[in-house]
Ligand SMILES: [Zn+2]
């Protein structure tokens with residue numbers, strides 16, 4: 001029955017591969033936000049690296065630039081590099097990425113943020 005197990009494993013691997021695929025024109029910030037929300041942070045720049053490999057392979061200095069701004073792991077990228085993008089309320093649903101115009105750009109998109117509640 002080892003074949004069945006292998007097939008199932010391959011299926012899961014493919015599924016995971018699809019789920020962690022950056023969407024078309026999805027920017028780095030939205031991708032990392034989406035992945036950390038769904039799969040968590042492993043204390044490394046796992047998702048930022050994956051995004052760069054697939055969307056901006058020539059942005060070789062990306063990790064160093066994120067680290068310079070305090071992003072030593074994926075969740076720190078969200079908190080330290082793009083703090084203005086975080087909703088006040090952790091339960092606010094994520095908005096889809098507004099998209100980056102140019103493929104390979106490491107700039108975050110201009111996604112509208114959830115409304116802030118000011119007293
Ligand atoms: Zn982290």
Ligand SMILES: [Zn+2]
Nearest residue numbers: 027030097109
């Ligand atoms: Zn975005």
